[in-house]
Amino acid sequence: MTEPRVLPAILVVSEHHSEFLLDEFGRYTRDYQLRAVRTMGDAKAVLDELRTDAVPVPMIVADSSLPDASVLEAFHLWRTVVPTARRLVVAHWDNFLTDAPRLRAGMAKGKFDAYLLMPRGVRDEEFHTAVTELLSDWGSTVADPEVDTVRIVTPVLDGLTLSIRDFLDRMGMPARVHHPDSQVGSEVLARFPDPTEVTFPVVESMRRDPILATSVHDVAVNIYGAPSDIDVDTVVDLAIVGGGPAGLAAAVYGASEGLDTVVVEAEAVGGQAGTSSMIRNYLGFPRGISGMRLAQRARNQAIRFGARFFTGWPVTGLEVGSDGLPHAVVTDGGRIRARAVVVSSGVSYRKLRVEPLEHLVGQGVFYGAAMTAAREMEGQDVYVVGGGNSAGQAAVHLSRFAASVTILVRRPTITETMSQYLVDEITWNPRVRVRACCEVVDGGGDGHLEWLTIRNTETGEEKRHDAYGLFLLLGAEPTCDWLPPRIARDERGFVLTGRDVPKESWLDGLPPESLATTVPGIFAAGDIRAGSMKRVAAASGEGASVVPLVHQWLEPGPEL
Structure with missing residues (x-):
């Protein structure tokens, strides 16, 4: 006999509007149970009860004004009970403008996820779009899937x-x-x-x-499937190597403008950005968007315009065409011939180079955010190495599950390398702390990470700590060993474009176009390019900007 299905609970907290909000959330009753209370204290008791009964809580909806505490104090308390719940503040229309100033700073620091006006009529789909986005985010990062593909x-x-x-x-x-x-x-x-x-x-x-x-x-x-399983006998207009933000943007704009476009991605689309649990500073997404969702939306958008994706095939070589012949992107599964190529293969995280820990990769030690592994860290002590935005986003996400998250950086502070919104969120988060001027020098465990040795880079003192998870986000190394020598790179291996190209490679005393390499018809965009910003929005912009240059290259020259 099948056990009855346990519905996750949405908790509504409001002194004067709980009945109204329960009615408004009535459309979710098929998939969620609704609970309503009036005060912060009552909510804490219900959350304790739900946790004891192993009932998941995907969302807490709180009135902007509570009778026994400020809503920010309330969320701070409730977070200790259910750290994975999405936090939504709703304000009655009489209070929306007056309550907003005192709550705005809290939202910037990640104390709650969204601030919404209570619906003023039926079918307020703007309100429910925000609700379903938050529930969807919870479902994709916390809950086990109801249906498995x-x-x-x-x-x-x-x-x-x-x-x-x-x-x-x-x-x-x-x-x-x-x-x-x-x-x-x-x-x-x-x-x-x-x-x-x-x-x-x-x-x-x-x-x-x-x-x-x-x-x-x-x-x-x-x-x-493999490239050889798909018809690539024709010469395509544009082959894009790498499905991160730059490659995806190039695919969308290239395919939408009529170019026969193919994308080859070694792993999952999205690149490093695709592992980010929540990107909050990407234009047009005020409540943030996960890297996975951003990447999948872009992929679907490109497919809608006719782009083709070959996923899971690392590119092993690039054969430069000559005398009017196309270039050839080489993989173990087949060759793709293209009149133009955009290299947007991105970067990989640098290795820690602590041998005992390399043997535990996948067993408590992870390069990158490893979103899936976060759920395995529940109640454990976890360390994140890195001071960039990716490290900050990983730490915030891990704090929903782990008992403690410690960010280790060699610098004296994270403020020089991390966006301020993440610094603020980390500063407020009681489960996350930053240890500056530190590095990991040793670690081990019996089949799984159990401990780390951390050295203070100023004093040289070393101390051993219990650890169940280590997430390494150590900075960028280019992934372009497969490129031919004719494509110039800097001393770190990043691809040179535009005015950064050595002058001996300029034609008629003029540098290549801004995103063009030393080989005509081959372009570079995103993190792989020397001098790039290493930000999702900047990479997307470069991917869009490269398409006009591709068009210019593909246009036939004037007849003489």
């Missing part, structure tokens, strides 16, 4: 399984892990001639035959 069968949650889950999360594909002895696990394994010879993890996706996955690449090819 991909099933993973394995007896252990090892590094490979986590990497596959992370890839699927970033691609927006709900997945669940099932034990081989479970009903689902048994059904999947029964599809093999001899289940006793199966190696794990086993991945079944999109009604295809299950595979024995040895890498994320196996899963990507199983779902999306």
